[in-house]
Amino acid sequence: xxxxxxxxxxxxxxxxxxxxxxxxxxxxxxxxxxxxxxxxxxxxxxxxxxxxxxxxxxxxxxxxxxxxxxxxxxxxxxxxxxxxxxxxxxxxxxxxxxxxxxxxxxxxxxxxxxxxxxxxxxxxxxxxxxxxxxxxxxxxxxxxxxxxxxxxxxxxxxxxxxxxxxxxxxxxxxxxxxxxxxxxxxxxxxxxxxxxxxxxxxxxxxxxxxxxxxxxxxxxxxxxxxxxxxxxxxxxxxxxxxxxxxxxxxxxxxxxxxxxxxxxxxxxxxxxxxxxxxxxxxxxxxxxxxxxxxxxxxxxxxxxxxxxxx
Numbered sequence: 001x002x003x004x005x006x007x008x009x010x011x012x013x014x015x016x017x018x019x020x021x022x023x024x025x026x027x028x029x030x031x032x033x034x035x036x037x038x039x040x041x042x043x044x045x046x047x048x049x050x051x052x053x054x055x056x057x058x059x060x061x062x063x064x065x066x067x068x069x070x071x072x073x074x075x076x077x078x079x080x081x082x083x084x085x086x087x088x089x090x091x092x093x094x095x096x097x098x099x100x101x102x103x104x105x106x107x108x109x110x111x112x113x114x115x116x117x118x119x120x121x122x123x124x125x126x127x128x129x130x131x132x133x134x135x136x137x138x139x140x141x142x143x144x145x146x147x148x149x150x151x152x153x154x155x156x157x158x159x160x161x162x163x164x165x166x167x168x169x170x171x172x173x174x175x176x177x178x179x180x181x182x183x184x185x186x187x188x189x190x191x192x193x194x195x196x197x198x199x200x201x202x203x204x205x206x207x208x209x210x211x212x213x214x215x216x217x218x219x220x221x222x223x224x225x226x227x228x229x230x231x232x233x234x235x236x237x238x239x240x241x242x243x244x245x246x247x248x249x250x251x252x253x254x255x256x257x258x259x260x261x262x263x264x265x266x267x268x269x270x271x272x273x274x275x276x277x278x279x280x281x282x283x284x285x286x287x288x289x290x291x292x293x294x295x296x297x298x299x300x301x302x303x304x305x306x307x308x309x310x
Contacts, residue, residue, distance in 0.1 A: 012148045013067040023204050033057035042193035049189035055168040058084045058091045061100040063157040073288040078207040083165035104156035109139040120264030124255020129155040131280040137267045195223035210249045218251040235279045
């Protein structure tokens with residue numbers, strides 16, 4: 001596959017991804033959700049901190065082709081959002097992945113040919129992944145696929161979507177469908193307690209790239225990292241350390257932000273073009289795949305004190 005004069009060779013290790021999902025499932029069954037039994041030891045504290053509607057046990061999506069290399073460079077992408085913001089409760093890893101992968105095929109970037117449009121959050125996520133995979137800022141459905149040894153795979157199957165919060169605190173009932181949730185009303189207690197689950201998920205997934213969707217999410221992630229270092233002078237790109245692994249972190253406004261920073265309404269939003277796109281270009285270069293195809297060595301991460309907890 002060639003984009004902008006650069007050849008991209010994608011390879012996937014689905015067996016390795018399957019092992020990660022088994023490990024993640026084992027952790028969640030033990031520490032968070034086992035079928036319809038909510039096991040989190042923080043449950044009482046979190047429920048007690050929010051007087052409104054509380055939707056428990058909503059797990060992550062890990063695409064079957066999460067373990068990718070691009071021109072031989074590992075490219076494991078994790079996008080971190082805030083929370084579901086809607087029902088239903090007790091959503092397993094498999095159910096969430098079925099939801100996201102099915103949603104990729106049952107919806108389009110824009111309403112077309114009888115298919116409904118994606119919500120702003122997932123339109124923004126589509127644009128983000130297209131940029132990360134060198135597919136360009138367009139809205140064609142065919143451009144949402146990458147070639148893996150002759151198999152055409154949708155980009156939603158090649159990343160992981162985590163929510164920082166595994167429970168949703170909302171003020172009114174949200175849609176049971178996948179149309180976007182209610183504004184979050186999470187408490188400090190919930191965010192602090194969920195940080196340990198986010199860290200464990202990241203330790204298992206070992207991403208090379210993390211994208212925070214929402215400025216609040218970026219702040220919450222300070223409870224997870226062991227060290228943080230700027231990776232660009234002007235763009236929202238950092239290098240972070242988790243244990244003995246370092247990874248790149250790009251941080252953006254939420255795609256559905258009701259401000260000029262919205263980048264999920266369409267593929268021509270100014271924030272998408274002027275902030276998200278150049279940051280992803282810098283990320284790709286720092287991750288080892290420059291636009292020219294040259295490899296770049298990563299600078300050493302300076303050891304810092306652990307970020308203060310919220």
